[in-house]
Amino acid sequence: xxxxxxxxxxxLLACGIASAAHAQGFQLNEIGSCAVARGFAVxxxxxxxxxxxxxxxxxxxxxxxxxxxxxxxxxxxxGGFTADTSRRLSKSDAPLAVAPHVFVNYGSKDDRWAAGIGxxxxxxxxxxxxxxxxxxxxxxxxxxxSIYFQPNVAYRFAPGWQVGGGPVFGYSHxxxxxxxxxxxxxxxxxxxxxxxxxxxQTEFARAKLSGSGTAVGFNVGVHGSIGANWDVGxxxxxxLDFHYDNADATFSQVPxxxxxxxxxxxxxxxxxxxxxILATEFAPGQPLSAQKVSTRIKHPAQFQAGIGYSxxxxxxxxxxxxxxxFSDFNRLPITFSGPASGEDRTLIENYENSWxxxxxxxxxxxxxxxxxxxFSYVKTPAPDVTVTPLLPxxxxxxxxxxxxxxxxxxxTLDAAxxxxxxxxxxxRIVDPxxxxxxxxxxxxxxxxxxxxxxxxxxxxNF
Numbered sequence: 001x002x003x004x005x006x007x008x009x010x011x012l013l014a015c016g017i018a019s020a021a022h023a024q025g026f027q028l029n030e031i032g033s034c035a036v037a038r039g040f041a042v043x044x045x046x047x048x049x050x051x052x053x054x055x056x057x058x059x060x061x062x063x064x065x066x067x068x069x070x071x072x073x074x075x076x077x078x079g080g081f082t083a084d085t086s087r088r089l090s091k092s093d094a095p096l097a098v099a100p101h102v103f104v105n106y107g108s109k110d111d112r113w114a115a116g117i118g119x120x121x122x123x124x125x126x127x128x129x130x131x132x133x134x135x136x137x138x139x140x141x142x143x144x145x146s147i148y149f150q151p152n153v154a155y156r157f158a159p160g161w162q163v164g165g166g167p168v169f170g171y172s173h174x175x176x177x178x179x180x181x182x183x184x185x186x187x188x189x190x191x192x193x194x195x196x197x198x199x200x201q202t203e204f205a206r207a208k209l210s211g212s213g214t215a216v217g218f219n220v221g222v223h224g225s226i227g228a229n230w231d232v233g234x235x236x237x238x239x240l241d242f243h244y245d246n247a248d249a250t251f252s253q254v255p256x257x258x259x260x261x262x263x264x265x266x267x268x269x270x271x272x273x274x275x276x277i278l279a280t281e282f283a284p285g286q287p288l289s290a291q292k293v294s295t296r297i298k299h300p301a302q303f304q305a306g307i308g309y310s311x312x313x314x315x316x317x318x319x320x321x322x323x324x325x326f327s328d329f330n331r332l333p334i335t336f337s338g339p340a341s342g343e344d345r346t347l348i349e350n351y352e353n354s355w356x357x358x359x360x361x362x363x364x365x366x367x368x369x370x371x372x373x374x375f376s377y378v379k380t381p382a383p384d385v386t387v388t389p390l391l392p393x394x395x396x397x398x399x400x401x402x403x404x405x406x407x408x409x410x411x412t413l414d415a416a417x418x419x420x421x422x423x424x425x426x427x428r429i430v431d432p433x434x435x436x437x438x439x440x441x442x443x444x445x446x447x448x449x450x451x452x453x454x455x456x457x458x459x460x461n462f
Contacts, residue, residue: 030073037402037416038360039374045308050103053118058164071457135429165220211247229311291338326381370404387427392447
């Protein structure tokens with residue numbers, strides 16, 4: 001007895017994949033503790049460490065000998081959702097996320113060329129909500145982490161001017177968990193369980209999707225000095241086109257403890273447990289059996305340019321402009337296999353390009369310690385109609401500070417703290433459910449979002 005229609009559910013799950021990916025509006029910039037402390041304004045006056053392989057690949061030509069830079073940033077997300085009607089607050093319970101980075105560089109003794117490799121995470125997402133969150137049918141958890149591997153070569157082609165870059169090899173993994181609402185499922189052709197009196201948001205199953213993909217791109221940069229006190233620099237990280245082929249979708253049943261009434265359209269005896277009928281839908285080959293879903297997600301390109309000034313005693317000042325091409329999330333093709341085979345679709349997205357203003361300062365104290373400050377403002381790429389539990393993205397203000405402490409002639413410890421502040425934003429907790437495109441009418445509450453980041457890195461020179 002068929003009581004569920006597979007495409008109805010699996011299409012919802014596919015929407016979740018796409019949303020989890022374009023929730024990369026929470027772009028990870030926490031690559032290198034020095035850069036974090038300086039508000040990411042390092043394209044023109046770079047940190048004197050190999051993290052420049054990412055921030056401006058050309059500037060590694062000024063690093064002499066062997067140098068290694070390794071560390072991690074711990075990101076703790078906070079925030080919640082307050083419903084308009086009940087005023088109930090649901091707090092996010094996202095776990096602590098850690099983004100590592102490792103860079104190795106060798107610069108020639110004449111400062112003409114350098115070669116190295118970097119491993120870093122420029123995009124990532126972790127959003128998670130408690131099991132009783134009313135928006136759990138949109139998302140309980142969304143996690144995406146993308147790791148880039150970048151070999152790099154830099155060359156000084158004229159006094160004070162250098163270029164550099166290299167290919168980028170990317171690996172990305174996505175995971176989505178969400179609840180399924182029995183009220184939206186079909187009990188019979190043209191008749192949903194909701195029409196039979198099942199209350200909305202009656203959870204009968206949970207779904208988990210996980211998949212991985214790879215992609216190839218490049219990162220290039222240029223840097224130059226203008227006079228004794230001014231520097232300019234720019235970098236471009238290309239788009240990486242990830243294919244998540246054969247992602248795994250699995251389902252687990254959640255008891256509802258409901259029973260059928262007399263005269264039900266399923267022609268089952270009164271008192272028949274609904275859970276027993278639903279159990280058949282999880283059997284192999286049935287709508288909620290394990291199956292495959294594939295999609296293609298474009299990780300957007302980035303461009304950053306800056307100007308630095310070093311005319312003050314022992315002090316660097318810099319301002320940068322950064323642009324990210326989130327408009328690549330326009331159309332997302334979804335391909336099904338298993339019970340939903342043949343129900344391919346293309347999701348229409350409306351993300352816009354985002355930008356940020358980055359300001360940073362560094363002062364070297366006589367004892368060898370370097371103090372750093374930074375601020376950046378980030379314009380969200382998410383339109384008002386796609387602020388969801390997967391990532392309630394919004395404009396952000398980042399405040400940072402940090403220190404560089406020499407431990408010995410060869411080793412230096414960099415530490416940074418960054419706080420992400422927002423003003424909050426209205427959003428939704430339900431899927432459009434058949435509507436051609438989401439509308440502002442679906443927004444039913446207010447999201448808040450904040451984050452605290454602690455970054456630690458060790459630099460070693462040989």
